[in-house]
Amino acid sequence: MGERLTLITGRTRKQAVGMxxxxxxxxxxxxxxxxxxxxxxxxxxxxxxxxxxxxRTAEGEVELTAHAGSLPAGLVFVPMGTLVNKLIGxxxxxxxxxxxxxxxxxxxxxxxxxxxx
Amino acid sequence: xTTVVEHVACPFCGCLCDDLTVEAEGTEIRKVxxxxxxxxxxxxxxxxxxxxxxxxxxxxEWDEAVAxxxxxxxxxxxxLIYGLSSSASEAQRKAVALADRIGAVIDSTSSVCHGPAGxxxxxxxxxxxxxxxxxxxxxLLVFWxxxxxxxxxxxxxxxxxxxxxxxxxxxxADRTVYVVDVRPTGSSKKADHFLQVDxxxxxEVLTTLRLLVRGLEPSVDTVGGxxxxxLKELVERMKSCRxxxxxxxxxxxxxxxxxxxxAELFTLVAELNEFAKFSVIPMRxxxxxxxxxxxxxxxxxxxxxxxxxxxxxxxxPGEFSxxxxxxxxxxxxxxxxxxxxxxxxxxxxxxxxxxxPTIVLxxxxxxxxxxxxxxxxxxxxxxDAAGTAYRMDNVPIPLKRVISTGRVSDEEILDRIIEAVx
Numbered sequence: 001m002g003e004r005l006t007l008i009t010g011r012t013r014k015q016a017v018g019m020x021x022x023x024x025x026x027x028x029x030x031x032x033x034x035x036x037x038x039x040x041x042x043x044x045x046x047x048x049x050x051x052x053x054x055x056r057t058a059e060g061e062v063e064l065t066a067h068a069g070s071l072p073a074g075l076v077f078v079p080m081g082t083l084v085n086k087l088i089g090x091x092x093x094x095x096x097x098x099x100x101x102x103x104x105x106x107x108x109x110x111x112x113x114x115x116x117x
Numbered sequence: 118x119t120t121v122v123e124h125v126a127c128p129f130c131g132c133l134c135d136d137l138t139v140e141a142e143g144t145e146i147r148k149v150x151x152x153x154x155x156x157x158x159x160x161x162x163x164x165x166x167x168x169x170x171x172x173x174x175x176x177x178e179w180d181e182a183v184a185x186x187x188x189x190x191x192x193x194x195x196x197l198i199y200g201l202s203s204s205a206s207e208a209q210r211k212a213v214a215l216a217d218r219i220g221a222v223i224d225s226t227s228s229v230c231h232g233p234a235g236x237x238x239x240x241x242x243x244x245x246x247x248x249x250x251x252x253x254x255x256x257l258l259v260f261w262x263x264x265x266x267x268x269x270x271x272x273x274x275x276x277x278x279x280x281x282x283x284x285x286x287x288x289x290a291d292r293t294v295y296v297v298d299v300r301p302t303g304s305s306k307k308a309d310h311f312l313q314v315d316x317x318x319x320x321e322v323l324t325t326l327r328l329l330v331r332g333l334e335p336s337v338d339t340v341g342g343x344x345x346x347x348l349k350e351l352v353e354r355m356k357s358c359r360x361x362x363x364x365x366x367x368x369x370x371x372x373x374x375x376x377x378x379x380a381e382l383f384t385l386v387a388e389l390n391e392f393a394k395f396s397v398i399p400m401r402x403x404x405x406x407x408x409x410x411x412x413x414x415x416x417x418x419x420x421x422x423x424x425x426x427x428x429x430x431x432x433x434p435g436e437f438s439x440x441x442x443x444x445x446x447x448x449x450x451x452x453x454x455x456x457x458x459x460x461x462x463x464x465x466x467x468x469x470x471x472x473x474p475t476i477v478l479x480x481x482x483x484x485x486x487x488x489x490x491x492x493x494x495x496x497x498x499x500x501d502a503a504g505t506a507y508r509m510d511n512v513p514i515p516l517k518r519v520i521s522t523g524r525v526s527d528e529e530i531l532d533r534i535i536e537a538v539x
Contacts, residue, residue, distance in 0.1 A: 006316050008299065008300075008316070009371075010264070010267070010268075010367065011264070011267050011268040011402075012267050013154055013155065013267050013270070016129075016154070016155035016158075016268075017154055017155065017157075017158060019158070020157075020158025020159065020161075020162040021158065021162060022481075022482055023457070023460050023482075023483065023484055024482075059463065059464065059465065060464060069300075070300065070301045071300050072299070072300060072313065075299065075300060075316060077300065080461065081460060081461075082459075082460045082464075082467075082484060085460070085461070085462065085463050085464050085467065086464045088463040088464070089463060089465070090440055090441070090443075090444035090463045090465050090466050092434075092435055092438060092440055092441055093375065093435070094434065094435030095228075095232060095233055095236065095375050095376060095434050095435055095438070096224070096228035096229070096232045096421070096422050096434040096435060096438025096439070096440060096441060097228065097229055097232055097233055097370060097371060097375055097438075097440075098229065098371075098440055098462075098463050098466075099371070099373070100229070100367070100371040101316075101367065101368065101371040101372045102316055102317055102371070102372050102373050
């Protein structure tokens with residue numbers, strides 16, 4: 001079963017280094033194709049550390065490698081970049097700033113999308 | 118021949134660390150000393166080869182590229198100029214001049230960074246100081262919604278956490294450090310105290326701090342996930358410190374309430390000055406995003422999201438900010454100066470940049486450059502072009518030319534486009 005959690009995005013050291021290598025570089029891809037999660041959320045959602053998670057919003061969906069991190073329950077963190085921006089809407093609430101932090105996101109193990117055979 | 122250039126400023130982030138040494142062999146940079154891992158790539162991954170401009174992916178002469186850019190902009194009803202923050206202020210001035218000339222909307226990366234901090238400053242003011250004052254005087258540091266350990270890697274040793282100054286000779290031992298964030302981070306692990314707030318609760322916590330500063334008693338035990346006892350302890354330290362400084366980041370500007378969060382923090386800092394010296398500094402991201410705000414403000418009166426469509430500057434975030442312009446499909450051509458909205462905008466806004474003709478000025482490959490109608494391969498300020506950038510505390514820092522490649526600067530290209538559209 002998937003669950004609706006809260007997404008925040010942001011800078012990481014590896015994302016910055018990967019950016020200089022080029023956004024088509026393996027370093028950038030590796031640095032931005034991951035989601036950090038609360039370990040208990042991962043266990044409940046049957047997402048393994050190092051496994052693939054599917055994140056979905058009204059804007060789009062993306063598969064990311066899940067890592068257990070020191071996040072509070074209900075919160076997921078994805079490094080800023082092209083992948084996570086598939087999930088972010090263009091509503092700026094009259095400020096110019098999209099909801100890069102705080103957007104709701106449905107999270108599920110990737111196998112679930114394929115469904116039972 | 119080996120050249121060694123000292124006191125080089127790194128143009129990557131708002132710290133603009135100006136103590137680097139760069140060694141080069143001709144146009145090949147061989148070594149960079151003191152750069153952090155985020156800034157090192159600016160120099161070590163730089164491709165110094167001169168390149169020709171591209172029109173629809175085809176190599177052309179400079180005159181042809183300039184003529185094509187001018188043709189696109191002259192035909193556009195509602196052109197957008199966006200980026201600016203990884204360029205020098207000399208080029209930023211030219212970008213504003215071009216916007217004025219063609220009646221464009223101009224916006225910088227501020228709108229997806231510290232734009233809400235700018236709105237807060239307009240609303241309530243910003244009691245601020247320089248990073249030199251922080252290093253020399255600050256004995257209480259509060260990092261709110263920012264993580265310099267990941268985003269500004271030399272901020273702690275050069276200016277804040279461990280920096281030694283005139284009144285802080287023992288560095289870290291002379292300071293009390295708080296981190297307030299929604300999750301533990303590398304920065305919170307280095308702090309004395311970590312207050313973990315619930316997502317979207319910063320405003321309530323800041324309001325409660327203001328209430329406590331006034332000596333009022335909240336009717337609850339916990340606010341935004343933080344026990345009031347911990348907030349009282351922070352307030353006592355804030356009121357009794359010698360020199361307090363709050364640093365704030367996108368944990369406030371990108372979360373719900375956005376500029377209201379920041380205005381609440383700025384107001385708290387202002388009110389604390391009844392008891393102690395207290396300042397606030399936004400942790401600016403791009404190397405010269407502060408310069409973009411400065412230049413746009415001194416030329417148009419507004420820091421970002423400015424339209425020249427009516428022949429005079431109008432300011433309207435949410436309308437003239439780039440994400441909104443693209444989401445509404447209100448721009449029919451774009452000049453992208455030294456930034457990559459193709460990678461850093463919500464996908465729907467980035468996709469619109471593939472539907473309209475774009476003129477991209479950048480020193481390296483980027484997502485937005487990969488589908489530019491006209492691509493000008495430029496020099497990089499701080500690497501093979503000299504210029505001026507503003508540090509996050511609004512101090513201008515000279516960017517040096519550490520190698521000579523013959524590549525053309527943003528300023529020169531913008532000058533030629535302005536001439537061609539006249």
